[in-house]
Amino acid sequence: MVKPLFDMKLCIDMEITVKQMMRIEENGHQMGFFRKLMMENAGAITTRHIVEHYPDLISKKITIFAGLGNNGGDAFVVARHLAAFGCNPTVILLGHPDKIKSEEARSNWKILEKMNSVNLILASDASKIVSESEVIVDGILGTGMSGKIREPYSSAIDLINQSHAFKLSVDVPSGLDPDTGMVHDKCVKADITVTFHKMKIGMPKNQNMCGKIMVEKIGIPPEAEIGILI
Numbered sequence: 264m265v266k267p268l269f270d271m272k273l274c275i276d277m278e279i280t281v282k283q284m285m286r287i288e289e290n291g292h293q294m295g296f297f298r299k300l301m302m303e304n305a306g307a308i309t310t311r312h313i314v315e316h317y318p319d320l321i322s323k324k325i326t327i328f329a330g331l332g333n334n335g336g337d338a339f340v341v342a343r344h345l346a347a348f349g350c351n352p353t354v355i356l357l358g359h360p361d362k363i364k365s366e367e368a369r370s371n372w373k374i375l376e377k378m379n380s381v382n383l384i385l386a387s388d389a390s391k392i393v394s395e396s397e398v399i400v401d402g403i404l405g406t407g408m409s410g411k412i413r414e415p416y417s418s419a420i421d422l423i424n425q426s427h428a429f430k431l432s433v434d435v436p437s438g439l440d441p442d443t444g445m446v447h448d449k450c451v452k453a454d455i456t457v458t459f460h461k462m463k464i465g466m467p468k469n470q471n472m473c474g475k476i477m478v479e480k481i482g483i484p485p486e487a488e489i490g491i492l493i
């Protein structure tokens with residue numbers, strides 16, 4: 264039975280909670296639109312915004328911070344897509360590769376390990392690299408953030424905020440509570456945040472930390488929202 268189109272239209276511009284997003288993501292995955300595909304689309308559309316912001320991007324020093332969760336996985340995809348545009352980004356992984364949480368993130372890391380066009384730095388003193396960066400991608404924490412920011416994420420957020428680089432946050436500025444917009448501890452102050460699928464309800468409440476918010480679809484079937492938003 265095909266749902267009437269108007270149902271889908273009603274929820275196109277809704278703002279959703281983290282819990283709703285995770286349930287929609289799971290439904291999409293169960294429908295066969297696997298998380299790995301979502302991650303690829305998320306990274307590709309995020310890269311598009313960086314390329315559009317900087318037409319002369321190839322000449323820019325780009326540093327990508329990646330956590331061990333799927334926010335970091337999105338950032339790995341951004342690194343690969345930027346390389347395809349002729350850039351040589353540096354990825355700073357905030358932990359050991361063995362601790363990367365999911366298969367989809369790990370498989371994207373393994374691709375980067377085979378690419379000479381992307382510099383991989385394990386969590387070391389990133390301060391020199393950051394001081395020379397012109398573009399910083401924040402793929403540290405997304406919707407999986409909880410509680411006081413632990414090291415080395417905490418120092419990484421401080422480093423990013425001390426930089427004068429252009430800052431783009433993946434999905435959520437790292438450290439922002441996506442459901443309330445509150446900063447319980449510390450948070451990346453982004454110039455642009457590219458968030459996926461739908462706006463998270465807390466983000467418009469804290470434009471100061473999010474910067475300009477872009478809501479981008481990543482291919483999740485609207486039917487994945489049935490029973491959650493519809």
Ligand SMILES: NC(=O)C1=CN([C@@H]2O[C@H](COP(=O)(O)OP(=O)(O)OC[C@H]3O[C@@H](n4cnc5c(N)ncnc54)[C@H](O)[C@@H]3O)[C@@H](O)[C@H]2O)[C@H](O)CC1
Nearest residue numbers: 301302332333334404405406407408409410411412413434
């Ligand atoms: N919404 C979608 O359709 C998709 C979203 N994607 C991206 O996935 C992240 C959410 O990924 P998840 O693995 O659930 O969580 P995070 O990456 O945000 O963080 C988990 C990671 O961070 C550690 N951690 C949590 N809290 C803290 C803290 N306070 N201090 C230090 N470390 C913390 C935790 O242990 C984990 O290691 C979403 O935002 C999107 O970017 C997918 O790409 C697919 C589609």
Ligand SMILES: [K+]
Nearest residue numbers: 401404435437
């Ligand atoms: K982030």
